[in-house]
């Protein structure tokens with residue numbers, strides 16, 4: 001079977017629905033609505049139209065030769081999801097799920113967010129569709145992504161800072177799930193990545209697959225062939241699966257997911273789930289997981305809020321187990337250096353999440369050499385990260401104190 | 402007699418039904434959690450539910466979260482769960498079920514977990530985030546060891562899923578009183594009555610209602626239609642605020658609700 005044809009609930013031994021019984025009816029309802037929507041040409045057409053006239057699809061590709069000089073001379077091509085309305089790939093998925101929410105007839109949506117990009121995208125769609133919207137965000141993340149908190153509130157969403165556990169994305173998902181269990185009759189959960197219980201990993205992937213479908217053709221048009229490698233950062237894994245998916249059955253195209261290596265994977269402070277974790281159950285799915293001997297989740301650490309998650313989507317665990325995709329860690333510092341390098345060589349300021357993929361591409365280029373073409377998913381723009389970057393590079397007057 | 406089903410049957414013969422009390426292991430300390438569990442039984446709790454603290458308890462409200470966070474910060478390990486079961490069952494006759502999220506069981510090894518729980522004198526497992534659809538390993542391990550398995554049924558469950566929960570469960574079926582997470586509520590949802598009726602029609606011998614029960618009046622009300630009433634957050638709060646004595650006193654008060662009218 002073609003790898004692309006794989007659907008949930010299981011990807012090999014990964015996936016499933018490890019959820020409270022109270023959520024099963026809602027997951028069934030969502031699965032059924034999604035199955036029907038896929039069969040309905042009007043749904044696909046409406047989503048495509050939103051992509052064209054709201055998001056700005058197709059997003060362009062940009063070749064970055066000055067940046068590529070630092071990558072052993074390999075060709076590097078960016079898929080510009082940073083140019084989407086709201087500033088990242090997250091909008092692709094949210095518009096799909098918002099349309100489904102309307103089909104199901106629910107008037108309230110909730111979402112978790114790490115970097116705030118999924119929260120902003122959800123708040124945006126809620127404004128567009130006239131839905132009530134509550135966003136759960138770890139308190140640590142509300143501080144390091146304060147700009148996105150203000151954006152969500154301006155868009156009319158309620159933002160609830162989550163003060164439990166590590167106060168990051170994992171805990172925001174816990175609280176969003178608690179809200180959903182309690183308010184499931186009126187509320188749809190717009191999940192932000194390819195993790196979670198079925199149908200989310202499959203559905204979010206399908207909504208993000210447009211990224212790779214466009215990019216595959218765009219790279220062929222530009223270079224006359226397929227890329228040597230495709231690179232993306234991996235938090236939960238939605239931008240990565242989005243760009244990988246069109247290439248899954250192109251056996252000659254190498255796929256690389258770059259996880260957050262934090263202070264280094266030999267320290268306790270990282271979020272390199274596939275590199276350093278082992279299979280377990282978290283947030284409704286069996287997948288790789290950072291956990292201790294007793295199965296308690298270990299808190300992750302990354303300078304990037306969007307990658308600061310101890311889990312990963314089940315399809316990535318499956319691709320890793322098959323050896324179809326390779327997952328490697330990138331440290332905070334390597335990501336920040338790549339962020340600055342792209343800014344200075346190409347005039348493009350990437351999100352810190354996406355900078356992990358850029359740092360990975362620099363390594364890959366040096367390894368693969370001049371003949372290689374590397375397609376990188378530039379999943380988001382760096383506006384939200386200016387405070388972190390300013391502090392990291394001491395860019396503001398007086399910020400050195 | 403350590404048989405959950407038999408205890409519930411007996412309490413429905415001699416009283417209005419069974420009182421089931423929840424406490425997390427390791428809160429406020431391992432020793433005190435054992436003493437508190439013993440105190441619950443000495444004050445009229447018929448079946449104990451010992452919760453294993455877990456890092457990501459999506460079914461728990463703020464009271465139980467606060468307690469289990471503290472237990473984890475104090476160094477709770479899975480081995481303490483088996484130790485607590487052993488120490489409690491050495492002292493009281495009430496059956497002890499362990500309530501646990503699924504990943505700790507998977508990491509420990511489902512068969513090894515079942516063997517060690519049985520060896521410690523435990524009666525079985527309540528699994529809030531494991532539905533029968535995903536429970537193949539646990540169904541096999543519980544068959545092999547004779548442990549009880551309590552699955553949940555919700556007001557939103559379809560008839561087919563209700564039947565599945567009844568068929569998969571042994572001991573009782575946990576009827577989720579309201580759509581929500583743990584935490585005391587002022588009125589227990591009417592939905593519980595309907596759900597218990599549907600469980601009975603599907604062949605359930607015992608349905609116990611949980612989530613939100615905190616007073617003797619609510620226990621009495623639930624036992625009008627269900628075989629058992631489950632109290633968690635209210636007992637944890639009593640333990641947190643007033644110590645073992647207060648938890649015991651609340652158990653005695655709640656047990657008044659089991660008197661036949």
Ligand SMILES: Cc1ncc(COP(=O)(O)O)c(C=O)c1O
Nearest residue numbers: 117235236237238239306353380
């Ligand atoms: C720009 C950007 N890239 C990547 C991610 C990571 O998510 P995922 O791995 O699902 O693409 C985020 C998450 O917030 C993000 O904002």
